[in-house]
Amino acid sequence: MISIKEISDKTFWHDSLREFEDANIYQTWNFASLAQNEKIVKHLAIYANQDLISLAQVRIRAVPILNRGIAYIFNGPLWQKKNRENNFEILSDIFNALRQKFVVNQKLLLRIKPYIFSDKIENIDFIKNIDFKRIAKVRQYKTLVLYLDKDLDEIRKSFDQKWRNGLNQSEKKGLEIIEGNDSELYKDFLLVYSQMIERKKFKEYVNPNRIGKMNEELNTENKLKIFIAYKDKLPIASIVGSAIGNTGIYLLGASNEIGMKNKGSYLLQWEMIKWLKQKGCQRYDLGGINLDDNPGVYHFKSGITDKEVVDMGTFESYNNKLSKRIVNFGEFFRR
Structure with missing residues (x-):
C-alpha cells in the first residue's frame, strides 16, 4: 500500500x-x-x-x-x-x-x-x-558528466590536452585557494560574480544572492562548497558546487579579468573535482551546456569531459x- x-x-x-x-x-x-x-x-x-x-x-x-x-x-x-x-x-x-x-x-x-x-x-x-x-x-537539460570512478591521476590524464595545459599554467601562477561554506567566503564569490556580470553583460537566470541565503539555512552536511582563487590577496575567480547523493553539481562560477589571465577557473575546477572525489561522488555534473547560446563555456567544460547526457x-x-x-x-x- x-x-x-x-x-x-x-x-x-x-x-x-x-x-x-x-x-x-x-x-x-x-x-x-x-x-x-x-x-x-x-x-x-x-x-x-x-x-x-x-x-x-x-x-x-x-x-x-x-x-x-x-x-x-x-x-x-x-x-x-x-x-x-x-x-x-x-x-x-x-x-x-x-x-x-x-x-x-x-x-x-x-x-x-x-x-x-x-x-x-x-x-x-x-x-x-x-x-x-x-x-x-x-x-531538456543537457550537460556534461565526468565520471569519478578512476583515481585522480587517471582523471587528470583524461582531460583534453589544451585543458591540461591551462591547468598546468594556472598551477604556476602562485594563486592562493581558499575553500569553505560560510557567508563571508560567499561574499567574495559575489564580488567576483558582479565583476563578471559587468564585463559580460549577459542575462542572469539565477539569483546568486538567493542561493547564498539558502546556503545559510542549510545544515552543515549539505552546505555548498565554495572555492575562491586569490591573487595578491584579492579574489579573482570562484566556483560553487554541491555534493549530495552520488552526483556532484557545479552550480555557479565566476572569473574577473585578472582571473582569466591567470586561468583561475582551471585550477578551481580541479580543486572541485578532488573534493568531490574525496566526498565519494560517482559523477560530476558540470552544470549544463548550450553550444549555441554559450559556446565559450561549452568549449571550456568539454575540455574536462566529452560525455554529454540529457535528462x-x-x-x-x-x-x-x-x-x-x-x-x-x-x-x-x-x-
Whole structure:
C-alpha cells in the first residue's frame, strides 16, 4: 500500500536525504522557498507500507478561491534508495500516488521534472502507461558528466590536452585557494560574480544572492562548497558546487579579468573535482551546456569531459481543464 505523508520536520527531511543516491541540492528543505522564492512548498514522504521509498519537494501555485493551478516537482521525486535495486515499478507507483493526490484529489495540474539522466536510464516507456505526457516545448537539460570512478591521476590524464595545459599554467601562477561554506567566503564569490556580470553583460537566470541565503539555512552536511582563487590577496575567480547523493553539481562560477589571465577557473575546477572525489561522488555534473547560446563555456567544460547526457524531460498530468488553462495563461505572460 502506497501512502503519502506531509513532513514538517526539517531534521527528518535532511536525515532522510542520506538514504537516496539521487539526493540533490534542489530537494533540500529550503531550496524552492529561498533560492527560487516559491511561496507554497510542500515536503512529502512516500511510503510503501512502512518503507520510505521517496521524498518530493512540491511547489504549489494556485489561484485563490478557485484553488486551481499547478503542483510542480523540480529534480525529483527522489526514489533511488541506497543499497537497493531500483526499478521502474517503484517509480511508477510514486508517480501514480502523486497523481492521485494532486490531479485527482486536488484538481491541480501536476508537472514533474525527474532527476534522471540518459547515462543512467535509457528506456522511459513506462511513463506512457501512467497518464503523464512529456511537454515537448520544455527544453531538456543537457550537460556534461565526468565520471569519478578512476583515481585522480587517471582523471587528470583524461582531460583534453589544451585543458591540461591551462591547468598546468594556472598551477604556476602562485594563486592562493581558499575553500569553505560560510557567508563571508560567499561574499567574495559575489564580488567576483558582479565583476563578471559587468564585463559580460549577459542575462542572469539565477539569483546568486538567493542561493547564498539558502546556503545559510542549510545544515552543515549539505552546505555548498565554495572555492575562491586569490591573487595578491584579492579574489579573482570562484566556483560553487554541491555534493549530495552520488552526483556532484557545479552550480555557479565566476572569473574577473585578472582571473582569466591567470586561468583561475582551471585550477578551481580541479580543486572541485578532488573534493568531490574525496566526498565519494560517482559523477560530476558540470552544470549544463548550450553550444549555441554559450559556446565559450561549452568549449571550456568539454575540455574536462566529452560525455554529454540529457535528462528524461518534463512531464505533466491533469484532469481539470481550468487548471490547465490557468497554467497556460500564466506561462504566456511570463514569456
